[in-house]
Amino acid sequence: MLLKRFLTVFLAVFILSLVGCAYVQTQVKHYESIEEDFSSHFYSGAAEKIEKAKNEGKYEGKDKVLYYLDMGIALHFAGRYAESNEFLDKAEIAIEENFTKSISKVMISFLLNDNVLDYAGEDYEDIFTNIIKNLNYIHLKKTEDAMVEIRRTNLKLSRLQDKYGHMAEKLGESKKLQENEAEFSFCPGETNLRYSITGTYLSMLGYKSMGNWDDVKIDRRKLIEASSGRLENFSGEVLSPAAENTATVYTLCFAGRSPVKTQSTLLLDYDPDLDMARVMLPGKKNTEINSFKYKGDNEFHLKFAVPEIVRRKSRIRHIRTLVNDRNLGELYLIENFGGIAEETFNIKKPIIYLRAALRTLIKATIDAKTKEGIDKKYEDKNEEGEEQDKQKEAKKQGKNKFMAGLLKFAVDAVTDITENADLRCWRTMPGRVYGGKIDLAPGEYEITFEYLDERGKIVDLEKKIVLIDKNDLNLIEGVSYR
Amino acid sequence: MRKLFLLIFCLLLISGCGGGRTVKRIAPDEVTDLSGRWNDTDSRLVAESMIFDMLSRPWLIDFEQEKFEKPVVIVGTVRNESTEHINVGVFIKDIERELINSGKVQFVASKGEREEIREERMDQQMYASIETAKKLAQEAGADYFLIGSVASVEDWFEGKKAVFYTINLELIDVEKNTKAWIGNKKIKKLIEQSGYKW
Secondary structure (H helix, E strand, O other), rough: OOOHHHHHHHHHHHHHHHHHHHHHHHOOHHHHHHHHHHHOHHHHHHHHHHHHHHHHHOOOHHHHHHHHHHHHHHHHOOHHHHHHHHHHHHHHHHHHHHOHHHHEHHHHHOOOOHOOOOOOOHHHHHHHHHHHHHHHHHOOOHHHHHHHHHHHHHHHHHHHHHHHHHHHHHHHHHHHHHHHHOOOOOOOOOOOOOOOOOHHHHHHHHHHHHHHHHHHHHHHHHHHHHHOOOOOOHHHHHOOOOOOEEEEEEEEEEEEOEEEEEEEEEEEEEEEOEEEEEEEOOOOOEEEEEEEEOOOOOOOEEEEHHHHHHEEOOOOEEEEEEOOEEEEEOEEEEEHHHHHHHHHHHHHHHHHHHHHHHOOOOOOHHHHHHHHHHHHHHHHHHHHHOOOOOOHHHHHHHHHHHHHHHHHHHHHHHHHHHHHOOOOHHHHHHEEEEEEEEEEOOOOEEEEEEOOOOOOOOOOOOOOOOOEOOOOOOOEEEEEEE | HHHHHHHHHHHHHHHHHHOOOOOOOOOOOOOOOOOOOOHHHHHHHHHHHHHHHHOOOOHHHHHHHHHHOOOOEEEEEEEOOOOOOHHHHHHHHHHHHHHHHHHEOOOOOOOHHHHHHHHHHHHHHHHOOOOOOOOOOOOOOOOEEEEEEEEEEEEEEEEEEEEEEEEEEEEEEEEOOEEEEEEEEEEEEEEEEEOOOO
């Protein structure tokens, strides 16, 4: 019977390992070399590596949104705009489809973890998809299609206004409840997420190029509101008419990398034989193991794993534009996606933590019940052993103890293997966006973007030969992931 | 415990289940609303109904009574002002087909097509025999110019989406710059997406 139970647990561990790490753990290892290619401007190479990673099963079906997003952005920066749009279209459709949640997957997620769920993308990632598609169409000189993307961005932003407006209402109600001494409430944080500064900025430029001045005014107002007045002067400058016999050239540069999620884990162990409980916080720099006296009846083991959002370091602090080696000043910081990622995460955090707590509780209950069963069986064996001679009894007891220990270890292993935080996010998305405007007479120019650190030292450099046409939107794009 | 493992196994099995792909041939005019986006059916139905409306208005009779011939029409640009990437080329072709097949108007090739034909005619002047080479400057000038736009308004909340398309076509008298006809067709779609599936 004991062997049967052991085999059951072993089988469970085996099935879980067969199901694959991807199902119980976010796969990020393959991103190392992909991100290296992004940093060294080798975007076609990055696209090839993403494709290879997909063929190696690094992007499961549930992660298809991430695959499409990664491919979309790699191909965009590689200058393969039409292909980039194909992937970003698929990403958008997949995000829309993932509104429908699979009940079976939700149930499994309570037994395993949130990694089994289909990744639906964050709101800011969804909007950034349209921003990149808009840029793709601008580069392809398909103004009408670029405007479609602008309208889609605005549509999504108005949806967010409804969504977060609704949340704010709930928050208000919740605050009222708290004032009335409600014991327990989960409130989303107050948010500015209903705005996409970059989306609104590009929308403003698009409407300006079409001559829709009413829409330009609306977008400018939104831009000022979303940036709390920070972009008032900049937007005024951008909208100022070009000098005589010149064309307006808009510069747009992406810098750094978007924030990522990391795992915070808490392990709690209790052994009634020792009357000691142990708390471990692995994954931290200084691994802490704290033990404390505790008296309980049942042995238990629990793992609580939750994601945390972490900004990634970037050496770039300023971006300088040079036209034919002539310094034309620095670009203006339009938006930092790090703040949006943090805000989005903070809104969802209470729900993520609540789900993780529930899951931990379910797993700890299963863990405790299984161990209780193992102990009971172990005691049963002792009773059987009373009729035998002492030597045989001791030998059998030792054997049973070993088996019981092994079984309990397997039970804890299942808990540990399956409990992981969902760390999925669009890791190849840039971190910040800068913009500027210059007036140039129509013709061919060499435009250089110098990416500078806080001391003004050049960290990265991009040179582009561009043709300025008075009838074009003339948007010059740059990027550095350093 | 065994029941629990059985449950996990069943859930894993169910979540992994997916139907295979089947292909079925259907009539091209059969309505296929899959995603709720603008599709071939919308394009065809809008073209049919708008051109029917256009050809049943007084401008046509007035022209025929005045000139004793069928008016020459050209289809210009149909702008996409919607929130979807609509292939306006397909819509323009549907309009052209309806116009030609009506037999009530003469139809000239579009700008791009005309340029291609002009090239061919120029080629003929150099390489074709005198008997078969087509003459230059014999093109039929259009009497009316048809332009339009497709716009959309979307409203969405928690899995329910209402899309309202409004298609405007305008027939402009090339000589007088007056508008002979304005047509409008509206389509409203309600798309519901369930929040949950098994």
